[in-house]
Every structure is written in C-alpha cells, then in structure tokens.
Amino acid sequence: MSSDQASDNRSTRELESGIERDFSKNLSYGEYLDLERVLSAQHPRAVPPRHDELLFIIQHQTSELWLKLMLHELRSARELIRADETKPALKRLARVKHIQVTLTEQWSVLATLTPSEYAEFRSFLATGSGFQSWQYRSVEFILGNKNPDMLSVFKHNPTVQQELADLLHERSLYDEFLAYLAREGFAVPAEVLERDWQQPYTSQEGVVDVFRTIYNDTHRYWAAYEMAEALVDVEDNFQFWRFRHLKTVERIIGSKRGTGGSSGVPFLRKALELTFFPELYAVRSRIQDVEAPGYHHH
Ligand code: HEM
Numbered sequence: 379m380s381s382d383q384a385s386d387n388r389s390t391r392e393l394e395s396g397i398e399r400d401f402s403k404n405l406s407y408g409e410y411l412d413l414e415r416v417l418s419a420q421h422p423r424a425v426p427p428r429h430d431e432l433l434f435i436i437q438h439q440t441s442e443l444w445l446k447l448m449l450h451e452l453r454s455a456r457e458l459i460r461a462d463e464t465k466p467a468l469k470r471l472a473r474v475k476h477i478q479v480t481l482t483e484q485w486s487v488l489a490t491l492t493p494s495e496y497a498e499f500r501s502f503l504a505t506g507s508g509f510q511s512w513q514y515r516s517v518e519f520i521l522g523n524k525n526p527d528m529l530s531v532f533k534h535n536p537t538v539q540q541e542l543a544d545l546l547h548e549r550s551l552y553d554e555f556l557a558y559l560a561r562e563g564f565a566v567p568a569e570v571l572e573r574d575w576q577q578p579y580t581s582q583e584g585v586v587d588v589f590r591t592i593y594n595d596t597h598r599y600w601a602a603y604e605m606a607e608a609l610v611d612v613e614d615n616f617q618f619w620r621f622r623h624l625k626t627v628e629r630i631i632g633s634k635r636g637t638g639g640s641s642g643v644p645f646l647r648k649a650l651e652l653t654f655f656p657e658l659y660a661v662r663s664r665i666q667d668v669e670a671p672g673y674h675h676h
C-alpha cells in the first residue's frame with residue numbers, strides 16, 4: 379500500500395475551522411425556518427398509535443406548503459398580466475408547473491399506504507377531508523373554477539372564509555389574460571370583460587375566434603400564443619393531479635363514501651370533466667390542417 383493511499387481517509391470529513399458553531403447570537407438554520415413549529419405540528423390521533431398515520435399527515439402538510447407557494451406564484455402571475463408584463467408572468471407560471479409536477483409525483487409516496495393500513499386510523503379523521511382545504515379551493519378559484527357554494531364549507535373559520543370570498547369576487551388568471559388580449563387589440567366580447575366575477579366562466583364563441591386568429595398566425599401573435607399554451611400546461615398538470623388523487627383514492631378506499639360526506643370516487647371523477655379555459659380547448663378543433671404537398675382530395 380502506498381503512503382498517500384494510507385493517509386487518504388475516505389470515511390470522515392474534517393470540519394473546516396471556518397465553520398460556524400455558535401448560534402447563541404447568530405441566526406441558525408432552524409431559527410430562520412421556524413423548524414420547531416413546523417416539526418412539532420404533526421399530531422397523530424389514532425389510539426393505539428398507528429405507524430402509517432405520520433405518512434398521511436406529512437403527505438397533506440407538504441401538499442399544503444406547495445399549495446401555499448403555488449397560490450403566491452399564481453397571484454403574482456395574475457398581477458403581472460394585469461400590468462402587461464407577460465414575460466415575467468411566464469416565469470411565474472413555469473415555476474407553478476414544476477410545483478404541480480412535484481405535487482403529482484408525490485402521490486406515489488401515499489400509494490404505498492394499503493387499504494388495511496389506512497383502515498387502522500381512518501375513523502380518527504372523523505369528518506375531516508381534503509374537500510375542506512381552503513388553499514386548494516383558492517387555487518381552483520384563481521384559475522377560474524368559481525363556485526359560490528363552496529364558501530359555506532368554511533363558516534367555522536371567518537378569516538379563511540373572507541379570504542376565499544375575496545378571491546371569488548376577484549378576476550381569475552384567465553379573466554386577466556382575456557382583458558390583456560382586449561388591450562392588445564383582439565376582439566374579445568364585452569360580456570367577458572365586464573361580468574359578475576363570482577360566477578363560473580362560460581365558454582364564448584367570440585373568444586374561440588380570438589384564439590383561432592392567434593393559433594393560425596403564431597409568429598405574428600407570439601406573446602399571446604406563448605401565454606395561451608402556458609395556461610394549457612397548467613390545466614393539463616392540474617388534471618394529472620386530480621387523476622392521481624382519484625386513482626390513489628380508488629386503490630385505498632374503493633367505493634366507500636368520503637369522510638367529507640360525498641359519494642367518494644364518483645364525486646372526484648366528475649372534476650375530470652371540468653375545464654378552466656374552455657376556449658383554449660375549443661380552438662384545437664378549429665385549427666386548419668396544413669395541406670400536404672402533392673396530395674389532392676378527390
Ligand atoms: C388516503 C388518502 C386519501 C383519500 C382516501 C382521499 C379521499 C378523498 C375523497 C373521498 C374526497 C371527496 C370528498 C369527501 O367526501 O371526502 C376527497 C377530496 C379531496 N381530497 Fe382527498 N383523499 C386522500 C388524500 C388526499 C391528499 C393527500 C390530498 C392533498 C392535499 C387530498 C386533497 C383533496 C382535495 C383537495 C379534495 C377536494 C377535491 C374536489 O373538490 O374536487 N386528498 N379526497
């Protein structure tokens with residue numbers, strides 16, 4: 379064995395002398411992140427304790443943290459579009475899309491929970507359900523899936539209910555995009571630009587025409603086209619999340635009713651029929667196929 383091989387210690391990393399060790403006066407990692415609070419917020423309820431309940435709690439808490447960031451980015455994207463700053467808005471949406479990918483991937487961790495394991499603590503959740511997630515509902519509202527009926531679920535929490543009511547009455551991301559297109563000179567129908575914002579958005583033929591113009595000359599209308607496709611990406615990702623939720627729920631509780639009082643899987647399945655941006659989907663069947671050279675219809 380050569381001498382420099384013998385002195386090559388591969389099992390310990392010496393701490394460098396400059397490494398901070400005294401946090402009695404200086405800000406530490408845990409203090410900055412308020413980890414004592416975050417890491418003491420897991421309160422399993424099952425008696426006797428069940429091993430898998432911690433997975434269930436952490437899966438939800440991490441989802442809620444990502445939802446918090448997603449809402450922050452979506453609010454910012456909406457304000458940027460309102461200010462005609464579409465490039466910075468696209469940057470926000472790029473981040474939103476990656477958060478969605480992470481949220482969707484995360485279902486694979488919960489899918490390790492078997493029906494028997496879940497059954498050991500499910501009754502301790504009582505009437506709790508993700509249906510009561512106000513951050514999830516806020517994301518739905520800001521994307522445009524408005525439903526005034528949802529507010530009643532949050533009667534017990536006036537602060538949250540007010541915040542959700544505000545979002546319900548504000549313009550959605552899509553409403554702001556359509557207003558931007560009108561400012562850019564597109565013929566967006568007047569009833570889309572001024573309406574009762576708390577009502578669900580309904581598809582307008584005039585808006586499909588606007589998108590047909592954009593999609594048939596993408597070079598000319600690149601900024602609008604790029605934003606439109608970013609919105610489709612967000613909806614696509616949103617549906618992937620809903621689908622993984624549905625399939626995970628199906629393998630864990632089958633056709634049992636939900637703790638939130640719904641029919642369970644059939645109720646969740648109905649959400650897969652929804653669309654935030656109806657005209658962006660309608661336009662897809664109105665785009666003219668380019669003729670192949672040398673091919674003639676008979
Ligand atoms: C064992 C795991 C899970 C099961 C069995 C389950 C089951 C259900 C069921 C049956 C519903 C319908 C409402 C009801 O009657 O309760 C629901 C709704 C919902 N769940 Fe879950 N869920 C699970 C995990 C999660 C996780 C990890 C999240 C992440 C935050 C989540 C978020 C939601 C949301 C947001 C809704 C409302 C969906 C909508 O309004 O369309 N769920 N869940």
Ligand SMILES: N[C@@H](CC(=O)c1ccccc1NC=O)C(=O)O
Nearest residue numbers: 503506507508509635636637638
């Ligand atoms: N709705 C679920 C229960 C559930 O998943 C849940 C319960 C309390 C807190 C969050 C939940 N997650 C999603 O719905 C069920 O019916 O089993």
